[in-house]
Amino acid sequence: MYQNPPPAHSPPLHHPVPQHVSTVPQLRSPPPPQPPSQPQSGYGYGQQHAMPAQQGAYGGNIPPAFGGFINDPTAQLGFQMGKSAMNAGQEYVEQNFGRFISVSALKHYFNVSNTYVANKLWIVLFPWRHRPWSRQQRMANNPSDVFYLPPREDINSPDMYIPMMALVTYILLSTLLAGLRGAFKPELLGYTTTQAISVMLLEILIIKLGTFLLNISSSSQLLDLVAYSGYKFVGVIVSLLLTSLFSQLNFGGAWISWVVFVYCFNANAFFLLRSLRYVLLPESNPQGVGGGAAGYTSSRSQKSARTQFLFVYSYVIQLGFMLWLSKV
Amino acid sequence: MVFFGLGGLLQFSVLLINAIAILSEDRFLARIGWTSSADPGFGGQRDDGIKARLVNLVSSVRTLMRIPLMFINTAMIIYLLIFG
Numbered sequence: 001m002y003q004n005p006p007p008a009h010s011p012p013l014h015h016p017v018p019q020h021v022s023t024v025p026q027l028r029s030p031p032p033p034q035p036p037s038q039p040q041s042g043y044g045y046g047q048q049h050a051m052p053a054q055q056g057a058y059g060g061n062i063p064p065a066f067g068g069f070i071n072d073p074t075a076q077l078g079f080q081m082g083k084s085a086m087n088a089g090q091e092y093v094e095q096n097f098g099r100f101i102s103v104s105a106l107k108h109y110f111n112v113s114n115t116y117v118a119n120k121l122w123i124v125l126f127p128w129r130h131r132p133w134s135r136q137q138r139m140a141n142n143p144s145d146v147f148y149l150p151p152r153e154d155i156n157s158p159d160m161y162i163p164m165m166a167l168v169t170y171i172l173l174s175t176l177l178a179g180l181r182g183a184f185k186p187e188l189l190g191y192t193t194t195q196a197i198s199v200m201l202l203e204i205l206i207i208k209l210g211t212f213l214l215n216i217s218s219s220s221q222l223l224d225l226v227a228y229s230g231y232k233f234v235g236v237i238v239s240l241l242l243t244s245l246f247s248q249l250n251f252g253g254a255w256i257s258w259v260v261f262v263y264c265f266n267a268n269a270f271f272l273l274r275s276l277r278y279v280l281l282p283e284s285n286p287q288g289v290g291g292g293a294a295g296y297t298s299s300r301s302q303k304s305a306r307t308q309f310l311f312v313y314s315y316v317i318q319l320g321f322m323l324w325l326s327k328v
Numbered sequence: 329m330v331f332f333g334l335g336g337l338l339q340f341s342v343l344l345i346n347a348i349a350i351l352s353e354d355r356f357l358a359r360i361g362w363t364s365s366a367d368p369g370f371g372g373q374r375d376d377g378i379k380a381r382l383v384n385l386v387s388s389v390r391t392l393m394r395i396p397l398m399f400i401n402t403a404m405i406i407y408l409l410i411f412g
Contacts, residue, residue, distance in 0.1 A: 194333035201337055213381050305378065 109160035109227060111150040119155050120162055124234045125264070127271040132156070135278060158275070160223070163230020167196055170233045170240075170325070177244055196233070199321055203229045206317060210309050214302070216280055228275060232318060235264035236325045265322050272314035280310045342400060348389045349397055362386065 123130050136154045138147060151159035171192045178184050204225050210216075243257035281303065357363050362383050 191333065194335075198332060198334050198337040201334075205341075212385070213378050215381060 105221070105223060106160070108150050109158070109223060111152045112159050112161045113152045116151050116155065116159070117162060120151075120159070121234060123155070124162075124231050124271050125238060125267055127267055127274065130274075133274045133277065156275070158224050158227035160227050160230070163227055163233065166233035166237060167200075167230060170196060170237055173237055173240060177240065180244070196325065199325060200226070200229050203317070203321060207313060210313065211280070214280075214306050214309055216306060224279060228272060228279075231271065232268045232322055233325070235268040236322055239264040239322075239326055261322075261326060265319060268322065269315045269318050272318060273310060276310060276314060280313075281306055339404075342397075342404060345389060345393055346397060346401070348386055349393055351386065351390065353390070357386070 133156055135156045136149045138149055148154070148157055151157040151161075171189060174192050175184065175188050178188055204222070207225055207229075208222075239257070239261045242260045246252050246256050246260075351357055353363065
């Protein structure tokens, strides 16, 4: 039993294990790295003999044809580098944009369908007969967590697809009309873009100031207001198009462009009046039974002030902005 | 048509903030009663009228924007001297 003591033989037995680990990076090659003729040479010194033969067989084993280029280690390295670069870029974008606006919240606004867009355009241009204006909510798993349905499933939800497309269309259309008049300059594109964007910014500033002064704390976000401030471009586009069409056809006179504009403005103002109700006039549930008459009257006056602000915002301020945008 | 772009919007807002910030506390605001009253204590009822919030806004702008406005105005003056 004591004839073969383990310490004498153990160094050659345990020695190959780190060697095998060190050869692992060289073995990271295409999936069929070893030709079937070569058996797995296990641990030990046989591995070192097998390495040169395996590398020699590697060049001949993989055919340099078209199908083999995916297995090419260079291509794989390229793929991996591209993937990691993409991931890094995406992370960078998410980090820098996510600081200001969350991308997932933006995705909610672009979740639209064809029928939604058609119906919404119809509502923006003809809002008189539309009946339920309230947004639908859905309960999440816990009842305290209520979120609004995306535009795909709820016609009254604000989206950002229509405002964005309308903004781009407005810019292109106004420059096109200037070109038809023979007044096209390349700078006109930039002028119109900054003007339209600053109109939207000014409008959001106004409504933010109004909500601050009136102490309206609703759960709606800034992005809702951005979306709602963009819907007026639809009316502006329609009025611009019809005005230029009628002037081309020599139909009517200056009055018909005013009629079209007044109709579009009224439709847009009515749409905003109804849609912004839930932003500016949130349902204030009574705090308690002991509120008393004082709370009632204060909420009454508050509510009337809010209603006046809503009216002024959606009629007077919109009138100014739409007039401004329509004068190309 | 007067061109009004992002630069105009920036200028407009800077001028507006300047106008709020130069209102004198004891010569003008106190005379028309626009100074902010004592802060409500814990549990005190906040006055939530429009005027109270406007006064609050003015005093916050005056407190907060005084030092940044110096730099913003200096930068704007230099910009307008060179490019304006």
